[in-house]
Amino acid sequence: MRRVIDIKTEDITPSITGILAHQGMPPHVQADEPTLKPAREAIALWEHLSQPVGIFAEIAIHEFAQVYIGESRNEPETPLPNIYQRANALALFAVTVGHDVEQEIRRLFETNEFPLGAMLDAAASVSAEKAVDVVQDRFRKHLSVVGRWDRSKGVMPFSPGYCGWHVSGQRALFDTLHPEEIGIELSDSYLMQPLKSISGVLVAGAKDIFQFDDDFPFCSECATRSCRERIMSIIENQPKADTR
Amino acid sequence: MDTLQQLSENMQKGNADQVARLTQQAIDEGCEPKTILDDALVGGMAVVGYKFKKHEIFLPHVLLAAKAMHAGMDLLKPLLVKDGIPTIGKVVTGTVQGDQHDIGKNLVGIMLKGAGFEVVDLGRDVSPEKFLDAAVSEKAIVIGMSALLTTTMPVMRKVIALAHERNVRDQLKFIVGGAPMSKEYAQKIGADAYCYDAVSAVECVKRFIGAH
Numbered sequence: 207m208r209r210v211i212d213i214k215t216e217d218i219t220p221s222i223t224g225i226l227a228h229q230g231m232p233p234h235v236q237a238d239e240p241t242l243k244p245a246r247e248a249i250a251l252w253e254h255l256s257q258p259v260g261i262f263a264e265i266a267i268h269e270f271a272q273v274y275i276g277e278s279r280n281e282p283e284t285p286l287p288n289i290y291q292r293a294n295a296l297a298l299f300a301v302t303v304g305h306d307v308e309q310e311i312r313r314l315f316e317t318n319e320f321p322l323g324a325m326l327d328a329a330a331s332v333s334a335e336k337a338v339d340v341v342q343d344r345f346r347k348h349l350s351v352v353g354r355w356d357r358s359k360g361v362m363p364f365s366p367g368y369c370g371w372h373v374s375g376q377r378a379l380f381d382t383l384h385p386e387e388i389g390i391e392l393s394d395s396y397l398m399q400p401l402k403s404i405s406g407v408l409v410a411g412a413k414d415i416f417q418f419d420d421d422f423p424f425c426s427e428c429a430t431r432s433c434r435e436r437i438m439s440i441i442e443n444q445p446k447a448d449t450r
Numbered sequence: 451m452d453t454l455q456q457l458s459e460n461m462q463k464g465n466a467d468q469v470a471r472l473t474q475q476a477i478d479e480g481c482e483p484k485t486i487l488d489d490a491l492v493g494g495m496a497v498v499g500y501k502f503k504k505h506e507i508f509l510p511h512v513l514l515a516a517k518a519m520h521a522g523m524d525l526l527k528p529l530l531v532k533d534g535i536p537t538i539g540k541v542v543t544g545t546v547q548g549d550q551h552d553i554g555k556n557l558v559g560i561m562l563k564g565a566g567f568e569v570v571d572l573g574r575d576v577s578p579e580k581f582l583d584a585a586v587s588e589k590a591i592v593i594g595m596s597a598l599l600t601t602t603m604p605v606m607r608k609v610i611a612l613a614h615e616r617n618v619r620d621q622l623k624f625i626v627g628g629a630p631m632s633k634e635y636a637q638k639i640g641a642d643a644y645c646y647d648a649v650s651a652v653e654c655v656k657r658f659i660g661a662h
Contacts, residue, residue: 229509240464241510315556318520320513321464327553373601395548395601 257304464514
């Protein structure tokens, strides 16, 4: 099963709070009008320019094992094998918000419109993350329709470049999923174009398979530790605190 | 409050229109362009950088101030060129070969210009040869390299190795930055400094040329 998803702009429009948080504004800080103005303009620009689209394709566990090995550059020990091997279903995915937003960000920086350029960059990043949520939701619905989903399960995305999965894993992922169909290209250095694109694997399974301790050697270099929040949201059956 | 003080305060608040008006006013009042630059604009950006470091203001405020500074600089630049006033130093910046992420590199460039440095931005996907050729031909004092991918970080080492090969390592300082970078990695590849953010990049470059 392989599906291209035409994501509605209004489903992934970033919030002002999300944009400001992405730029390092703490939630308790009240944004002043000079800050809010470019944030509002960035959202309007984003709504005009974004072309969000996603794709996902189910993959068998043994097939994903080959994708995950990739170019054999993963960390010696990573959390994902212990998770995906116990999964009920896996799907490779990719999303993008398109080229036009990126070109506009460049133009804004080149014309000294730094505040708006940075706000639009943040808006595009936040919305790309929200696009993953949309694809994840579609995957969940697909599993539900075919009778492979119930409330005891959860879904979590993992991407090359994180949690010890080397970024070179993008190559095997692209060779299998072919996100070129939705306009995403991969460079020799495993960089996706447009830049505001996200790819990875969606893991669906019993909630307890997602639990792991964040004490891998590479965890100390991780600035976000967002895995903790993601695991908690699945275990407690709560949506992520969505301030995006 | 005199014009330069008003100018500095408006720049810190990000009032681009007021900065353009007050810069013109200061010029009309006979103020030296270099004095306007140093005392009002560069001085104002130093305050902005200080407040950012102390978490009194955040990135959006810094960028509003930077945009306002450029509004003043647009008026001053032709006069500074005409007077033959040199910048305090030249920095070559770029995102390394194979990498297209440039927001961080752009922010460093904006802050360096705000501190009075001339920035030669080579853009994205910059080869080691291009970094070195530009630094030598532009007589730069610092090369600033940015990478967001672990796969492109090793290019930084190649740039520094090439500087050794070409016998120009002693003439140049290398600063590196980007999400996957660390102080340890910077030391490992022989860079002179790891810069956590744009403000720390300015501090490093100032330290290198002794301009505090």
